[in-house]
Amino acid sequence: MNIGLTGGIASGKSTVSNMLVQRGALLIDADRIAREVVAPGSPVLQKVAERFGSEVLLPDGTLNRKKLGELVFGNPQALQDLEGLMHPSIRALMRERMEYYEHNHPDKLVVVDVPLLYESGLEAMYEAVVVVYVPRSVQLERLTARDGLSHEQAERRLNAQMDIELKKTRADIVIDNQGGLSQTEGQVDRLLKERGLL
Ligand SMILES: CC(C)(COP(=O)(O)OP(=O)(O)OC[C@H]1O[C@@H](n2cnc3c(N)ncnc32)[C@H](O)[C@@H]1O)[C@@H](O)C(=O)NCCC(=O)NCCS
Numbered sequence: 001m002n003i004g005l006t007g008g009i010a011s012g013k014s015t016v017s018n019m020l021v022q023r024g025a026l027l028i029d030a031d032r033i034a035r036e037v038v039a040p041g042s043p044v045l046q047k048v049a050e051r052f053g054s055e056v057l058l059p060d061g062t063l064n065r066k067k068l069g070e071l072v073f074g075n076p077q078a079l080q081d082l083e084g085l086m087h088p089s090i091r092a093l094m095r096e097r098m099e100y101y102e103h104n105h106p107d108k109l110v111v112v113d114v115p116l117l118y119e120s121g122l123e124a125m126y127e128a129v130v131v132v133y134v135p136r137s138v139q140l141e142r143l144t145a146r147d148g149l150s151h152e153q154a155e156r157r158l159n160a161q162m163d164i165e166l167k168k169t170r171a172d173i174v175i176d177n178q179g180g181l182s183q184t185e186g187q188v189d190r191l192l193k194e195r196g197l198l
């Protein structure tokens with residue numbers, strides 16, 4: 001069984017996926033894969049530097065994520081170009097890992113944490129989609145607190161994604177993460193029990 005886990009930025013996807021891993025699930029994390037494909041020396045990083053200029057590289061050859069974030073969030077064409085360079089490699093690695101787990105651990109629950117699951121139209125890859133939900137105001141609060149972004153920078157990131165209320169209406173399962181962590185844990189346990197997942 002696999003589930004796609006999504007939500008909005010800072011809605012709590014990593015928090016919930018950690019809870020699932022603690023209970024025995026295997027995790028594929030699209031944000032982590034997105035970092036792997038732009039590792040120093042990779043062909044994708046080279047293309048990103050060609051498109052956005054060497055200012056998006058740090059002196060040690062790694063990606064200057066803060067700089068690139070400033071260039072793409074708030075500029076839809078730039079974001080689309082970046083996605084065009086990165087998404088094919090991200091998708092290929094995700095599929096490869098899903099197949100590996102399906103073959104080698106067929107009895108395990110595989111959780112695939114994908115921030116842009118609905119935006120990329122790949123729902124069909126998953127047997128069920130879980131949306132980790134908080135209202136927009138809580139996303140903004142937690143995002144500025146966690147990443148030290150200004151209110152304006154946080155708004156720009158939020159505006160680059162599909163509205164979380166729409167994601168909630170499309171979900172097979174909603175985990176409401178507005179309350180405390182123990183309330184969220186209770187929902188995770190209920191979900192696993194009701195669906196017989198672990
Ligand atoms: C622009 C980058 C370098 C900024 O890096 P930074 O370390 O500041 O952010 P990080 O990668 O940790 O992403 C944090 C969150 O931003 C949001 N986000 C990232 N990329 C996008 C995007 N293309 N569209 C909308 N939201 C996005 C997601 O909610 C993600 O969880 C980075 O986000 C990136 O490489 N984005 C393009 C790849 C991509 O689409 N990743 C999304 C998941 S596959």
Ligand SMILES: Nc1ncnc2c1ncn2[C@@H]1O[C@H](COP(=O)(O)OP(=O)(O)OP(=O)(O)O)[C@@H](O)[C@H]1O
Binds near residue numbers: 012143177179181
């Ligand atoms: N129930 C909760 N109560 C209070 N704080 C929380 C709760 N859940 C998550 N947080 C905090 O909110 C922030 C965002 O959570 P998390 O990193 O899990 O979100 P995310 O959806 O994975 O983010 P991103 O989209 O950037 O990958 C973190 O600082 C986390 O510690």
